[in-house]
Amino acid sequence: MIRGRALLVLGLRVLLAGVFVWAAIPKLLDPAEFALSIQNYRAVPEEIVGHLAVLLPVFELVIALGLLLPRYQRGAALLATLMLLVFAAAMGQARWRGIDLSCGCFGAALEAKVSWLTVARTFGLGLLSALLLFAAREPPPARVHPAS
Amino acid sequence: MLPGPMSLAIQILRICTVSLALGVALLWLRGIPPAPSAAGATGVCSVPEAFPAGTAWIAQDEARQLLGNPAVVFVDCRSTLQYQAGHIASALSIPSDQPAIPRAVERVLAAAASIVAYCDAHSGCESSHRLAARLTELGYPDVKILRDGMPGWLERGYPAESGVCRLCREDEP
Numbered sequence: 001m002i003r004g005r006a007l008l009v010l011g012l013r014v015l016l017a018g019v020f021v022w023a024a025i026p027k028l029l030d031p032a033e034f035a036l037s038i039q040n041y042r043a044v045p046e047e048i049v050g051h052l053a054v055l056l057p058v059f060e061l062v063i064a065l066g067l068l069l070p071r072y073q074r075g076a077a078l079l080a081t082l083m084l085l086v087f088a089a090a091m092g093q094a095r096w097r098g099i100d101l102s103c104g105c106f107g108a109a110l111e112a113k114v115s116w117l118t119v120a121r122t123f124g125l126g127l128l129s130a131l132l133l134f135a136a137r138e139p140p141p142a143r144v145h146p147a148s
Numbered sequence: 149m150l151p152g153p154m155s156l157a158i159q160i161l162r163i164c165t166v167s168l169a170l171g172v173a174l175l176w177l178r179g180i181p182p183a184p185s186a187a188g189a190t191g192v193c194s195v196p197e198a199f200p201a202g203t204a205w206i207a208q209d210e211a212r213q214l215l216g217n218p219a220v221v222f223v224d225c226r227s228t229l230q231y232q233a234g235h236i237a238s239a240l241s242i243p244s245d246q247p248a249i250p251r252a253v254e255r256v257l258a259a260a261a262s263i264v265a266y267c268d269a270h271s272g273c274e275s276s277h278r279l280a281a282r283l284t285e286l287g288y289p290d291v292k293i294l295r296d297g298m299p300g301w302l303e304r305g306y307p308a309e310s311g312v313c314r315l316c317r318e319d320e321p
Contacts, residue, residue, distance in 0.1 A: 031178070031181040032181040032182060034181075035181045035182070050180035050181045050182065051175065051180060053181050054171060054174050054175050054178070054180070054181065055167070055168070055171040055175070058167055058170045058171040058174060059167040059171065061170075062163055062166050062167040062170065063163060063167075066159070066163045071159070072159045072162070072163060074155075074156055074159060075156055075157075075158075075159025075160040075162070075163055076159070076163055078156065078160060079160060079163055079164075
């Protein structure tokens with residue numbers, strides 16, 4: 001029988017993994033575009049913008065994979081929480097400084113201006129990740145468990 | 149099985165390691181995407197790849213010194229509404245979505261030795277680049293883009309005015 005909590009955890013994992021994959025793909029396809037988005041936040045030094053534009057989407061993709069793997073779900077949830085909170089903070093500071101920019105969250109195809117709504121959305125996703133972190137349980141040890 | 153917290157740390161370590169390895173591999177394979185703005189630029193205006201490499205910039209203080217020089221024309225690439233709300237003193241308005249440059253404006257531009265284009269820098273200055281490319285194509289020799297655009301100009305308290313651009317109205321057919 002699937003209990004409510006297990007269902008909640010499963011739902012959160014699938015939802016968050018979906019969001020991360022959805023966000024990573026357009027960035028991977030067009031790193032130059034994403035580099036421009038990052039640049040517009042004016043929050044990181046110019047020298048690392050190009051590297052970030054490649055590393056961030058890869059990180060998002062691996063986190064999505066981790067969320068789907070029971071053995072890595074909690075670690076992935078913690079990283080997702082941190083990442084989303086950092087994104088929310090980056091948008092918040094841009095909004096606060098009155099920088100009018102597109103968020104770059106889901107690539108250029110879904111271009112959205114950063115508003116307090118996008119900040120709240122990102123923060124909300126961060127809270128969901130945190131909820132997952134605390135709701136998820138360690139899976140039982142695998143029967144054939146390679147010593148690592 | 150390792151105890152809870154330790155296991156969490158190991159999960160994180162592995163996820164980060166895998167990400168970093170894949171990321172570095174991808175960087176190595178595809179190269180680093182070009183930094184969007186020119187090296188050492190303090191500016192807000194970043195240059196997307198697609199724009200011609202020859203785009204020239206002009207700094208705010210330099211542009212300020214050119215203001216009042218009859219051989220230099222300032223061109224506002226923002227929307228007509230934005231222009232009317234406030235623009236660099238004596239600037240002409242050529243909204244980036246305007247299909248044709250009015251003949252009266254063309255005559256002024258043709259008589260100018262240099263053109264300084266500017267926009268709302270916070271949106272990435274794409275409209276300035278489009279206009280600069282268009283003017284360069286039309287054969288105007290010296291087209292520069294104002295770094296930091298209108299916001300930078302206002303921050304420094306340089307001369308600005310509001311109202312319509314009488315010269316810039318589109319030609320009657």
